[in-house]
Amino acid sequence: MNYKNETLRNALAAEYVLGTLRGGARRRYQKLMMESQLITETTWMWEQYLNGLGQQIPPIEPPPRVWQAIEKQLGLVKSDVSDNVTALPAPRERQPFIWQTIAGLATAAAIIIAVVLAPVAPPKTAPFTNIAVVADGEAKPLWLIEISSDTLQIKSTSNLTARTDKDFELWMVPANGEAPISLGLLPEGGQLTVSRPDWFKLATIAALAVSLEPNGGSPNGSPTEVLYIAPISAV
Incomplete structure (x- = not known):
């Protein structure tokens, strides 16, 4: 299969993020992410898009019959010979978990419907025009850097191990x-948005780099220990 085909690449990335790509196909895709920067970047784009889409869906409270059916399946009600049911008191701590589960399933279903019914295409509403994915030696993404005309939005991932004795610093390589x-300095948790410098011209940049520095950043204005190099790709 030609994974460089844009339509196929976006379709696979969307299925992977949603969790509908399973079995051998999912394992092959995970291996492909380790081998291809382009596949990794496409997956990141769909994660950002679909996560944002899910947050926009308003919560819907299920009708009482849904809760009654769940109680019955969990054995929280008992029935007599005439099949009349008497509800037993449910522990209060169960209710938030169950309602969150129902809301999560409803959100996932809505996202799947939106992706399946809509033409497969990369997100069009993203404010950024270029991205760079900083990945470690095993191709696990550590930071996603989204570049717009005004800002650089830097998001750390759960793959990143924070350091208390050192800082990570981002560099532009001319x-x-x-x-x-x-x-x-790069965030070691959450995200950071900084203004894009006037001199930050994509045409003059070879790549971005991340170095390991003493706390507070480079002491002499130059990278101390370069750890990662990340090319910039157009969205």
Whole structure:
């Protein structure tokens, strides 16, 4: 299969994020993510898009019969010979968990319907125009950097191990071979949005780099220990 085909790549990435890509196909896709930066970036784009879509769906309270059916299946009610049921008191701590589960299933179903019924295409509403995925030696993404005309939005992932004795610093590597320019410290949890410098011109950048520095950043304005290099890709 030609995984460089844009339509196929987006379809597989969407299925992977939704969890509908299973079995051998899912294992092959995971292996492909380790081998291809393009596949990794596409998967990240769909994760951001679908997670945002799920957050926009308003919660819907299920009717009482849904809760009654769940109680019956969980054995929280008892029935007599005439099949009349008498509800037993349900522990209060169970209710939030069950309602969250129902809401989560409803959200997942709505997302799946939206993706299946809509033409497979990359997200069109994303405000960024370029991205860079900083990945470790095993191709596990550590940071996603989304570049728009005004900002750089940097998101850390759960694959990142935070350091208390060191800081991670982001650098722009000029295409003309000049010394790297610092873009600041990277977040080790959550996300950070910074203004895009006027001198940050994509045409003059070879890649982004991440270095390991003493707390507070580079002491001399140059990278101390370069750990990762991330190319910038157009969305």
